[in-house]
Amino acid sequence: xxxxxxxxxxxxxVTEKDYADAFSIMQKTVAALAAEGCPYQGILxxxxxxxxxxxxxxxxxxxxxxxxxxxxxxxxxxxFAVIAEHICKGTLSPADVSFAxxxxxxxxxxxxxxxxxxxxxxxLSFTPQDGVTVYYANVVEEDGVLKTLTSRTMxxxxxxxxxxxxxxxxxxxxxxxxxxxxxxxxxGTEALFAKRISHMNGLRK
Amino acid sequence: xxxxxIGGGGREHAIVSALKNADVYCIMxxxxxxxxxxxxxxxxxxETDADAVVAFAKECGVEFAVIGPEAPLQAGVSDALNEAGIxxxxxxxxxxxxxxxxxxxxxxxxKYQIPGxxxxxxxxxxxxxxxxxxxxxxxxxxxxxxLTGGKGVKVMGEQVDREGAARYASTLKDQNIILEERLLGxxxxxxxxxxx
Numbered sequence: 001x002x003x004x005x006x007x008x009x010x011x012x013x014v015t016e017k018d019y020a021d022a023f024s025i026m027q028k029t030v031a032a033l034a035a036e037g038c039p040y041q042g043i044l045x046x047x048x049x050x051x052x053x054x055x056x057x058x059x060x061x062x063x064x065x066x067x068x069x070x071x072x073x074x075x076x077x078x079x080f081a082v083i084a085e086h087i088c089k090g091t092l093s094p095a096d097v098s099f100a101x102x103x104x105x106x107x108x109x110x111x112x113x114x115x116x117x118x119x120x121x122x123x124l125s126f127t128p129q130d131g132v133t134v135y136y137a138n139v140v141e142e143d144g145v146l147k148t149l150t151s152r153t154m155x156x157x158x159x160x161x162x163x164x165x166x167x168x169x170x171x172x173x174x175x176x177x178x179x180x181x182x183x184x185x186x187x188g189t190e191a192l193f194a195k196r197i198s199h200m201n202g203l204r205k
Numbered sequence: 206x207x208x209x210x211i212g213g214g215g216r217e218h219a220i221v222s223a224l225k226n227a228d229v230y231c232i233m234x235x236x237x238x239x240x241x242x243x244x245x246x247x248x249x250x251x252e253t254d255a256d257a258v259v260a261f262a263k264e265c266g267v268e269f270a271v272i273g274p275e276a277p278l279q280a281g282v283s284d285a286l287n288e289a290g291i292x293x294x295x296x297x298x299x300x301x302x303x304x305x306x307x308x309x310x311x312x313x314x315x316k317y318q319i320p321g322x323x324x325x326x327x328x329x330x331x332x333x334x335x336x337x338x339x340x341x342x343x344x345x346x347x348x349x350x351x352l353t354g355g356k357g358v359k360v361m362g363e364q365v366d367r368e369g370a371a372r373y374a375s376t377l378k379d380q381n382i383i384l385e386e387r388l389l390g391x392x393x394x395x396x397x398x399x400x401x
Contacts, residue, residue, distance in 0.1 A: 011393055013391050013393075014391075014393050022393075023397075025320060025321040026397055028317060029303065029313070029314065029317075030399050032313050032317035033296075033313070034401055037299075038296070038297065038300040039401035040303070041292075041293070041295075041296060041399065041401045042272070042294050042296050042398075043397070043399075044396070044397045045395075045396050046395045046397070048393055048394065048395065049388035049389070049390045049391070050391050050393060052390070054320075056321050056390075057314070057321045058388065059304070060303045060304055060310055061275065061304045062301040062303055062304040063216075063273060063275055063278065063295060063304075064220070064396060065216075065394055066214060068396060069220065069396075070216065070219045073219040073220065074219065076223055080223035080224050080225070081206050081208060081225065081227040083398055084269060084271055085269065086400060087398060087399070087400045088293065088400075089400070090401060092398060092400035097398060134239070135215045135218040135219050135239060136215065136238050136239030137214050137218070137237075138214065138235070139238060141236075141238040149235070152215065196391050200390065200391045203389065203390055
C-alpha cells in the first residue's frame, strides 16, 4: 500500500556491494534468458531480501512494480518515450536514463474494508496540492464524482529533498481525502526506516 | 511518436504521464479517470485479448507499445504485437516466465549459476509438498509457481507455522508448488530498463 525512495536512490541498509551484487544478478539473468533464446526487452523488477550473506532474489517481475513505478516515474527527468524507443530498438544506453536527486513517498488510499471486504461505490474527493502527484488506479468517475471500486483507489506521490519532506507531503495529501477510505500512516516514516536499519545491523553482527 | 499503453491501473497512469512528448493511446479493462484525460484515444477492453490489442494498435498507427501488467505478458500480447511488426516494452511470453513461472526462474538461475537463489524444491503435487514441509529442518516459504496477484506466498514463522504451511500446501491443487528456504533480512526492490 506504499513505497518510498531516498534522494540518494539508495538505502543505508543496502551497501554499495549489496547493490552491485543485486545489479549483477539481474544482468546475468537477462543474459541467461538471451542464451535460452528468449531475449528480454522491457522492465525487470528484482525483489530482493538483503540477508547477512548479501542480496537474495525473492522473485522477479516482468514489469514495473505497482506502486514502485509511481515513485520512479515521478522522479524520471528523461523522456520515457525515448527510453521505450531505445529498449525496442536494442540501443538503450545508461545516458538515456536520469532521475531527479529527490526523495519520494507513494501512498495508496484504499476503500474501507480493503482487502477482505472493500466498500465499493463510496464517493471521494480531494484537493490537488503542490509537490504531490496524483495517480488514479481502481476508481471510477460517475457524473463527475469519483467512487471506489474493489481494489486500491488512487495514489499520492510526495516528492521532496528528504524522505521526511516527501512523507509529509504524501501524508497530508492522504489525510485531506474526503470519503470512506483509509491508508497506511507508517510508509516512509523515519520510525519505520530506523527500525529497518537497526534490524539489518543486528543481522550483520 | 505514437505509443500504445496496455493496462489501466495506477502504474499505467504513471507510465502514460511519463510519456511526455508522445501521442499516447491506451487499451484498458476499466475506464481510468486519470488516463482518459492524457491520451489521444482509448479502448475499454480486456487487456489480455491479443487480437484486439493488435487491431487497436494498427488502427491507431502506433510505432511501439508498452505493457504495464503481467497478465497480458503471460497471455502472449507482446508476442502478437511483435509478430505484427510493433515492437514492445514488455517481454514475450517465453521470457516473461521469469515472473509467471517461479520454478522456471529458479531452474534458470541454477543452470547459469547465478548467485542469490535460496535452496528450493519444486513439488508436482500437494502431497509431495506436505511431506517435504513436515521433514524439512527449518522454515520455508510456500508459493504456487504461477501468478497469484501477489497473494499466494505463505512464509513459516511469519503468516503460518509448520502445520499451517502444510495445510496451505495441501490446498494448492492443479499447479506446481515451490518450497524455498525462508530468507531473513530487509527487503528492497531494484528495477531496471533493459533492451535484452
